[in-house]
Amino acid sequence: MITIGQLARYAGVTIKAVRHYHKVGLLAEPERDHSGYRRYRAQDAVDLVKIRTLAEAGVPLARVKELLGAGEEEFAAAITEIDEALRRREEEIRLARERVVRLRAGNALFVTSEVASMLDLLRDVGVSERGVRMEREVWVLMQTVAPDEAAVWLADKVDSLADPEFRRLYLDHDEAFGFAPDDPRLPTLAERAATWLAGRPAVPAADPEISALALEAAGASSPAWDALRQ
Numbered sequence: 001m002i003t004i005g006q007l008a009r010y011a012g013v014t015i016k017a018v019r020h021y022h023k024v025g026l027l028a029e030p031e032r033d034h035s036g037y038r039r040y041r042a043q044d045a046v047d048l049v050k051i052r053t054l055a056e057a058g059v060p061l062a063r064v065k066e067l068l069g070a071g072e073e074e075f076a077a078a079i080t081e082i083d084e085a086l087r088r089r090e091e092e093i094r095l096a097r098e099r100v101v102r103l104r105a106g107n108a109l110f111v112t113s114e115v116a117s118m119l120d121l122l123r124d125v126g127v128s129e130r131g132v133r134m135e136r137e138v139w140v141l142m143q144t145v146a147p148d149e150a151a152v153w154l155a156d157k158v159d160s161l162a163d164p165e166f167r168r169l170y171l172d173h174d175e176a177f178g179f180a181p182d183d184p185r186l187p188t189l190a191e192r193a194a195t196w197l198a199g200r201p202a203v204p205a206a207d208p209e210i211s212a213l214a215l216e217a218a219g220a221s222s223p224a225w226d227a228l229r230q
Contacts, residue, residue, distance in 0.1 A: 001039035001040065001041065002039065002040050002041075002042075002045070003037060003038075003039065003040070004018055004019075004038055004040065006040075007040045007044060007045055007048060008048075010045050011045055011048040011049050011052055012049075012052060013048065013052050017052075018048065021048070021051055024061060025065065026051050026061065026064055026065055026068075027044065027047060027048060027051060028044070028047075030044070047068070050068060051064055051068070054067060054068075057082075058082065058086050059079075059082055060082075063078065063082070066078070067079075110136075110140045111136060111139050111140055111143060112143060114154060115136070115139045115143065115154060118135075118154060118157060118158055118161070119132055119135060119136055119139075121158070121161055122135060122161070122170075125161065125167050125170070125171065126171055127170065127171065127174050128174050128175075130174075130177070131174040131177075134219060134220045137219070137220075138215065138220060139154075141213065142206070145207075146206065146207065149204050149206065152203055152204055153203060153204075153206070156200075156203045160200070165192075165196055166196060169189075169192060169193055169196060172189055172192075173189065173193070173225075173228070176189060176224050176225065176228065177222045177224060177225060178222065178224065179222075179224035180223070180224065181223040181224055181226065181227040182227075183224060186224060186227055186228055189228060190228050193228070
């Protein structure tokens with residue numbers, strides 16, 4: 001007969017763990033002897049080692065008791081099921097870690113790596129931090145609400161940024177954010193933008209309500225920009 005401390009040491013667990021297994025019904029709790037101590041048998045040590053092994057393998061404690069009493073085929077089937085669940089959990093963790101890595105970079109907050117790359121390109125071109133932030137906020141919502149359309153819009157945006165005239169237009173538009181709505185430079189900028197757009201293939205139009213919501217969330221509006229759109 002052995003004490004709880006000896007039992008824990010032999011099985012490679014803590015006394016606290018032994019008591020927890022008693023509490024959840026995984027390990028039978030022996031009666032106290034005349035001295036008031038609980039005395040354990042060799043079988044208790046064997047059972048505890050099995051419990052620890054299953055727990056360390058990722059088996060939920062709620063299923064450990066079931067497996068301890070399972071036959072060979074039932075045990076194998078249950079382990080296969082648990083392994084598949086662990087694989088799914090592993091993939092979830094991998095994706096979560098990728099998101100955490102992206103979150104470390106300001107441009108990658110809450111957007112895909114493709115959008116983050118496009119935002120980096122905008123910064124390289126010379127777009128202001130305000131402009132980059134606005135773009136990011138718009139894409140956060142658009143990629144969630146309309147992911148298929150957003151993929152098309154993103155490809156079009158990246159393709160457009162390869163055009164020197166579009167880059168110049170984008171930078172001029174970015175600068176015009178703070179202009180007065182009657183600034184004499186705005187009509188010329190509007191004409192240039194209209195001319196450039198006329199030569200581009202059409203892409204699916206975004207839902208006006210969603211577009212307005214995204215632009216509002218991003219703060220992508222100013223008196224000068226409103227004048228340009230008109």
